[in-house]
Amino acid sequence: MSIAPISFEHHQSAHCENGVISNLFRYNGLPISEPMAFGLGSGLFFTHLPFLKVNGIPGTSYRIWPGLIFKRVSKSLGIEMYSESFRNQQKAKDALDSALDKGIPVGLVTSVFYLPYLPAVFRFHFNAHNIVVYGRECDNYLVSDPVMGAVTTIHKDDLMRARYAKGVPEPNGKMYYPTHIPQNIDFKKAIIKGISKTASDMTEIPLPIFGTKAIRYLAKKLKNYPADLGDRKATLYLGNLIRMQEEIGTGGAGFRFIYAAFLQEAGKLINQEWLIEQSVALTKTGDLWRDFAFKAGRICKNRSTDGTSYKELSEILIECSYQEDKIFGELHKQIKKI
Amino acid sequence: MKKNEVPQDGNNLVKGESNWMNYAVDQNGEYVQEISIGWEPENIALEQAWEVVNEKINEAQKKVLAGQLSPIAFYMEVNIMDIPLLANYMDKYQWQVRRHLQPDIFKQLSEETLDKYAYVFKISRTELMNVPTNKNTK
Structure with missing residues (x-):
């Protein structure tokens, strides 16, 4: 089955989490830029963890943990969010489809390794990549990936793999979208x-x-x-x-x-x-x-x-x-x- | 970084597929967005990362073709996985996966287990049983 696609405005951004915040909030009537999302979410950081090795190489990060920018922006602006992870893959798919059928663009946490539309050389196992899915057509989902120049599509099986990647962290099919944005924001x-x-x-x-x-x-x-x-x-x-x-x-x-x-x-x-x-x-x-x-x-x-x-x-x-x-x-x- | 300094270093690796957003200041000192097709240090670091992956793939391929390891060792490297990650995808313990890397044990694996490996590696069962003999690079 296919439904009339939501008209979703895609803006390319430098970083996925800021980009999804900015694009989702704009869709919901709150236009904020990517840098504003990053700043209000206190995204900047620096950490060097020599004991936490990924592939034998110490972890270094120039930002705070994935997901935290989102949490901080929403809290700071008084935005209410729906957010859920699923043990069961079918339930994750049903929840996504039902939101899309209601006309709600949905933020998803995915693994870069399983997103075929990204250039192959960039596809390593990075499991905290945020994208927006804003509709579906037959076996494909319509995707607004903020680091890409334009919207794209992904096959349902690929999306499922990306949502259920293993490793650290595990997305566990996490999906989210704003449910309430206050009128007067300070x-x-x-x-x-x-x-x-x-x-x-x-x-x-x-x-x-x-x-x-x-x-x-x-x-x-x-x-x-x-x-x-x-x-x-x-x-x-x-x-x-x-x-x-x-x-x-x-x-x-x-x-x-x-x-x-x-x-x-x-x-x-x-x-x-x-x-x-x-x-x-x-x-x-x-x-x-x-x-x-x-x-x-x-x-x-x-x-x-x-x-x-x-x-x-x-x-x-x-x-x-x-x-x-x-x-x-x-x-x-x-x-x-x- | 000034707008006109936003790097535009393409290379063979990214094959013109990279178009990433950057923030830079224009001549009035205002921050603006500017697309970059790549930057030399980033390209070098990426090449280096793939070199490591390809070395591991070739190493595993040799051992599989020499009968020292099962095809799982090869496809594990092709999928940039290690034993803990593969075990996680297979819903198995690490020691089980480690056993499956032995050619003799691999021959005894059930069809069900083989299919699951094939699914995780996104290949057919025939491909799983037959590791290519030519040089394999990603």
Whole structure:
């Protein structure tokens, strides 16, 4: 059976979770940009977990855990969400179909590995990719994947595999959509809350593996990569850092530019010139992160054991961490005054 | 990053399929969106990741063709899985999957189990039983 498709406005975004938030909220009458979704959801972060290895490589993330941006934005804006996971695959399919038949576009958590419409070279087992399904036609679903330039379709069997991928985390067929969006939203309050949270996440968690401290922690480890790990493994670790920082879904420079775009938009919206100044500062730090990725890429390419290049990379990271200390410290101080 | 600095480094690997959104500042300092078709360090890191995958596939293929491992070892690598992940997909314990990697045990597997492996690997049972002999790269 097929139903009349919902007219769903697709906007391409840098990162899937922000993109789904932005597209779903816009559909429901609340137009917010991707950077705004990212900022209000306090998405920016840094964490380095040497003991949590994926394929033998330590985990590094430039953002908070998947799903949390969504939770924080909805809570902050007073938006009520329906969200459910399913043990049973048939029930998951029925719930999706019944929502679509009611004309509701639905957010889904999927695995990149099982989405055939994505370019093959990008398809690794990443299980926290958010997409919107907004209709169905025969055996296909209509998909708005925010990282793609245009809408696409997916066969029902492929979608089922993607929704029931195994590993960490397991999507378990999770689906969600907003059920109530309040009329008068106090953006100023939400912006203050979002910035406070990020500033505190980045500078106040008393553990060396979170926030700007973690950047220095990584810098310290990275300096010794060639000596500790040997040539080959050192470049693999570096390559992974680049991928976490630059691959689809990061908007480049590990989300720093998206956050800078948010600070600029927020500064204009609530008339706070200093936010725009911090946006400029963060853009500069983003450029430094890019410099890091560029040099790291060259090392990977040359497969050099050159200890001095690792030392140089480590120094760039330390500079990034101090710049971010300053920016988020300033945000923390100033945001309390408004 | 300025708008005109948004990298446009395509390469053979992504074959023109990559068009990702970036945020950059225009000449007035305003953040705008700009599409990027790829960036050198990212391309290098991706190539490196696939190199590792392909090495593992080739290694497994050799061992399967030499009769040291069962075809499951090969298709596991083709699907970028390891034993814990494959066991999870198969609803089996890791030690069970590890046993199935032995050619002698593999020959004794039930049709049902073989079909399940074939389903997980998205191939037919015939393909599962016959590992290609030519060099296999993804």
